[in-house]
Amino acid sequence: MIAPLDLPGDPASHRVVVAMSGGVDSSVVAGLMKRAGYDVVGITLQLYDHGEAVHRAGACCAGQDIHDARRVAEHLGIPHYVLDYESRFRDSVIDNFVESYLQGETPIPCVECNRSVKFRDLLATARELGASALATGHYVASRADGAGGRALYRAADPDRDQSYFLYATTSEQLNLLRFPLGDMGKAETRALAREFGLAIADKHDSQDICFVPNGRYTDVIEKLRPDAAEAGDIVHVDGRVLGAHQGIIHYTIGQRRGLGLATGEPLYVVRIDAPNRRVVVGPREALATRMIILRDVNWIGAGMIEDGREIAVRVRSTRPPQPALLRREGDAIRVELFDGEYGVSPGQACVFYDSVDARARVLGGGIIKRAAALTENTEIAA
Numbered sequence: 063m064i065a066p067l068d069l070p071g072d073p074a075s076h077r078v079v080v081a082m083s084g085g086v087d088s089s090v091v092a093g094l095m096k097r098a099g100y101d102v103v104g105i106t107l108q109l110y111d112h113g114e115a116v117h118r119a120g121a122c123c124a125g126q127d128i129h130d131a132r133r134v135a136e137h138l139g140i141p142h143y144v145l146d147y148e149s150r151f152r153d154s155v156i157d158n159f160v161e162s163y164l165q166g167e168t169p170i171p172c173v174e175c176n177r178s179v180k181f182r183d184l185l186a187t188a189r190e191l192g193a194s195a196l197a198t199g200h201y202v203a204s205r206a207d208g209a210g211g212r213a214l215y216r217a218a219d220p221d222r223d224q225s226y227f228l229y230a231t232t233s234e235q236l237n238l239l240r241f242p243l244g245d246m247g248k249a250e251t252r253a254l255a256r257e258f259g260l261a262i263a264d265k266h267d268s269q270d271i272c273f274v275p276n277g278r279y280t281d282v283i284e285k286l287r288p289d290a291a292e293a294g295d296i297v298h299v300d301g302r303v304l305g306a307h308q309g310i311i312h313y314t315i316g317q318r319r320g321l322g323l324a325t326g327e328p329l330y331v332v333r334i335d336a337p338n339r340r341v342v343v344g345p346r347e348a349l350a351t352r353m354i355i356l357r358d359v360n361w362i363g364a365g366m367i368e369d370g371r372e373i374a375v376r377v378r379s380t381r382p383p384q385p386a387l388l389r390r391e392g393d394a395i396r397v398e399l400f401d402g403e404y405g406v407s408p409g410q411a412c413v414f415y416d417s418v419d420a421r422a423r424v425l426g427g428g429i430i431k432r433a434a435a436l437t438e439n440t441e442i443a444a
Contacts (some may be wrong), residue, residue, distance in 0.1 A: 066098045067240045068206060069194050073099035076194040078240075081184060082106045082134065082142070084127030086265050087199030089134040090251050091242050093258040095197055096138050103191060104142040106131040107184065109151040109175075110273040130262050137260065145187065147179055154178040156273060160283050164290055166334030167409025168314045170227070171271055177230040185238055195240045200224045203244030203421070204236055207364070212236040214362060214424040216415070219247040226379040229413040229427035230360045283311050294339030296323065299332055299348050310334050313341050316349060316405030330405070349404045354397045354412050356428030363416070363425035367395065373425060374415040375399070377406050383418045395428060406433035 069076045078100040080092040095102045106128050128144055135142030155175045162169035180198070188196040201222035207213040211233055217223040231239065243251060255263035274282055283290050291309030298304055304323050307313065312320075317331040321343065330349055333342040354377065361367050369390040374383035375397055387398040397412055413427035 066094070066242070067100075067195050067197065074101060077101040077103060077192055079103050079105055079184075079188040079191060079193040079196045080140075081180060081196065081198045082131040083199065083268070084130035084134075084262070085199065085268055086255050086260075086262055087201070087243060087251055089131070089199075089260050089262055090254045090258065091197050091199045092134060092138055092140060093254065093260065094242050096140055097258075102138075102140045103193070104131065104135040104138075104140050105184065105187065106142065106144045107147045107151075107179070108144055109147055109179070110156070130265070134260055134262065138258070145184075147183065150183055151175070151179055151273075156282070156286070159271075159279075160286050160290075162409050163279070163283055163311045164287065164336065165409075166310055166336035168407040169409045170411055171273075172227045173230055173411055176228055181231055181235045181239065185235060188238065193238075196238055197240045197242055199243055200228060200241050201243050201246075202228055202241050202424075204239065204241055209364070212239075215244070216420060216422050216424070217243075218245045218421070220382075220420055222248055225415075225424050226376055226411060226413050229362075229411060229424055231362065232360065233362050236362065280309075280311050292339055294341065296321065296341045296343060297335075298329075299342060299344035304329075304343065307341050310336055310339060310341060315407035346404065349406075350402055351404070351406050351433040352399050352402045353434050354399070354406060354430055355432045355434070356395045356397065356412055357431040359395045359426065359428035361414075361426040363414070363423070374418045374422060375427075376413045376415070377403055377410060377430070383415045383422060385418060388414065403433075406430060408432060 078095050080088065080095055080102060082088045082092055082104040092102060092104050108128060132142055155171050158174055159169050159171045185196055201217040201219060202225045203215040203217055204212045214236060216225045252263055271279060290311050293306055293308050295303050296305040296307050304325060313331050313334060315331055318328060321329060323329060329343040330346055331341055332344040332348045335342060367388065367390050371388045373386055373388050375386045376383050385400045389396045389398060408430050410430050411427050412430050414425035415422040416425055
């Protein structure tokens with residue numbers, strides 16, 4: 063008989079480590095694993111200094127959330143450990159976040175946190191504890207691929223699907239990871255939390271970036287890099303200097319509000335020229351792109367990346383997959399969007415799927431290095 067996590071034999075013979083953030087989702091996963099009969103161990107990561115985030119609604123992995131995870135573990139009768147990963151989180155996630163903004167990018171720290179801290183370091187800890195699997199509360203699904211490994215799929219609930227943030231997971235990591243909520247919706251998860259008698263059943267979901275107090279990411283950047291907010295010019299795409307800014311870290315591609323320009327026409331941030339500290343603005347049509355050049359590509363599809371393969375991609379977590387063509391030149395990868403897109407920002411992720419279907423398989427993805435019109439010179443560097 064196959065147990066609920068695709069682990070053979072008696073569930074009691076398998077230790078399962080549950081990553082417990084203190085939220086509803088991971089708490090329910092711990093409850094499900096306990097009910098299924100696994101030998102469950104809960105682990106909570108302390109990722110950043112408590113400070114202002116201790117009682118901030120929507121935060122995670124600090125202060126009150128650690129307390130909530132401990133209470134859930136006690137209620138379920140499972141051992142629980144808190145691991146201080148603060149220095150690892152700072153080195154792998156926060157420092158990269160800051161440097162990315164200084165380079166004119168708009169990073170996604172959740173991708174790096176999942177890739178390095180949770181699915182690298184925490185997986186290693188799970189192995190040390192003799193675990194057969196590490197279970198998390200992510201809304202994404204994984205299934206055996208028929209070739210001895212596992213494949214990643216979009217969640218059943220499209221509004222909760224987190225596959226965009228997990229594309230960097232490797233095939234080796236997937237073999238040990240399990241996502242019990244992949245076929246559930248949030249209402250069902252909360253109902254299970256109440257069924258298990260968990261005090262956090264109605265707790266708010268985590269929101270935004272966990273280590274950014276009050277949503278002001280520039281505060282974090284300026285604290286770590288006081289020289290980050292250097293003034294520069296705001297320049298129109300036609301070359302006109304329209305004004306000045308107080309640091310490129312205050313701007314993102316596609317931004318319209320807060321430019322401080324009185325030009326009589328709607329203008330958007332089109333490009334950030336970090337070396338010259340320039341913010342380039344233009345009309346909305348200047349944001350149009352049909353080609354995306356990628357770096358740091360991770361592939362978890364079958365076989366190798368094939369030049370000219372038709373796939374589906376997401377360039378934002380809030381958008382559904384759209385049809386595209388995957389092109390490969392040596393080690394360099396680019397994506398050609400059939401329908402085009404607006405406001406594609408370097409530093410964001412471009413995630414690959416095998417189709418536009420609601421339960422499509424995740425094939426991998428990469429970080430957007432540059433976006434351009436398809437008519438532009440398509441020569442790309444590795």
